[in-house]
Amino acid sequence: MSSDSTTQIRLDKWLWAARFYKTRMQASEAINGGHIKLNGQRTKPGARLQIGDQLFIRKQMLTFDIIVRELAQRRGPASVAERLYEETVESVTRRETQQAARREQARLNPRPKRKPDKRERRKIIRFVNKYSQENS
Template sequence: MSQSDTARAVRIDKWLWAARFYKTRSLAVDAIKQGRVQCNRERPKPSRMLRVGDALVIEKGDLRFEIAVLEVSEQRGPAPVAQQLYRESEESRRQREQQSAQRRAQRLSAPLPPQTRPDKHARQRIRRLLGK
């Protein structure tokens, strides 16, 4: 590996931290080890060198990001700068927005918990309804 190749590559765990996908490098390492990150359709090790043009698939909970690496960086900067390190595919963005809308609709349709504890009369009505 030449000097210019080394300068244009960075460890995948450092890049995930710098691009603000994970709060700490140790969380990024854990996600990589658990198989939640794929690089060019392969399961990488945390020390794998990431280069411009690599394709990543990152799964965080229910969210799935399919991104292309535009720049490499070892330094964590502000969020607008971190977002310039990658480009997310339109399909991935559309799926995430759809999942977000579904979660929002489920949350809005779920019954709200009571604001206060039931008083004596409400408890009696509840007991009657339950047959106790």
């Protein structure tokens, strides 16, 4: 899985091999959706990735700013995939602060133990409708 004789690889294939996405199709959709930037620019799934390139990846609520260290043609174990890239220090600290903020938000706003039943849903709907009519 280490660096092959090739010096370039498709971006979608590398994202799949580095285990950022479960399938190449998901990687391609993320690239087409503008969630991946190669060296600060929007790109296409077939863009050629080289060692030393910088990637900015937005995945769900997380953001990764990484530098490509190795190229891989095949997907392997996670321990090997981690060696394919190096995450910047700023990216790690930003992600940790985002995760801490989400944990704190979840602690302050716990989820209800169950969904509201039919009667409770009707009360909620009536309340929302009444409140929205008063503010209109």
